[in-house]
Amino acid sequence: MTIWPLLVFVAVSAFTPGAATVIAIASGARFGFLRSLPLVAGLGGGLGLLGCLVGSGLGTALVMVPSAQGVLRAVGSAYLLCLAWRIAGAGPPRGGTAKPGGMLLGLLLTLQNPKAWAVTLSAAASFSDLADGPAGLALLLGTSFGACALLALSFWCIAGQEMGRRLRRRGQWAVVNGVLGALLAASVILIWL
Template identity: 45%
Template sequence: MSEMLFSLLLFVIVATITPGGATTLATASGAQFGFRRSMPLMGGIALGLASLAALAAAGLAGLLHALPVLQVVMKVAGSAYLLWLAWKIGTSGPPNLQAKAAQKPASLIGGALLLWLNPKGWAMALGAAASFAALTSNPLRLAMILGSAFGLAAIVSLTLWCVAGVMLRRALRTERHWRIANAILGLLLAASIAPIWLA
């Protein structure tokens, strides 16, 4: 049992810390809005991932396998949402502190939607539910274990990526630097869609 819990811990750390749509968005939000204003986004992403993992463990995987059309719908909707976010990030310029009051970072709900519409998040959650089902025979207990593990790991990971964005903000001095950095972050977010369709 302790070996399996260690494996789960290692799995959720690697799954949440590696670059992807959520980590790129946390970095971009930290750079554009700072850490404090990015907290609702990060909370939404962590909540979205935790709830996704819990539902996968509770039996949602069976429904998705029974209705493959749902997987296609999720891929299309998720890809469209991520491309829209990538465009927003990629075309934004430097933060204008006077105009920032009018601009708002992604919300708690926006962060949760990012995960609910992200097939990579679904693949992670479904893979974890299948791989660690032997932890307990009780689906609700498994849902609590996976939901907690993914939620906590996501909070740590997103905090690190957002802080990296805040540090990036301090390093960028000119409007040209900001445009290049935002274009790179937007392209990375768009590129995170490729594995969704290649899997």
């Protein structure tokens, strides 16, 4: 089996909108790419870590304990809805006192993100033939997801930065923040379907 189907799967998973992309866009719009880089690194690194964990066998353990899946979904959904509310009501940036989330926040957001778990579990199940055992699969999934997520989230963060540069009035910020908050909330709905 060739690695190309895995790379296409990972790229589509990383570039398509979800909670992490909305967070990267919002941070880029509000703080710019360079100030958002630690958050982006945490989000991307978190997906790489999750790929490693799932590839090493943790995914199998999670699937065998359905209540753990429910808890992960509920906690992740509650946090994402709280974050959506904060983004929607953020208003325009105010001077230099506000700070973007850091690397640890990005890592934690990814580890509780049900979409991230779903795509890494799907990859582990679908592409396990590419590796000789759990360690090889962990390395393959970790590097694939981590590298592609860093690239994709950097793209979305830069797109957010460019959007933020064009917003001049309070009303424009209200609309953009409202839309980003609604998109993040909508990603929670999709988690439960």
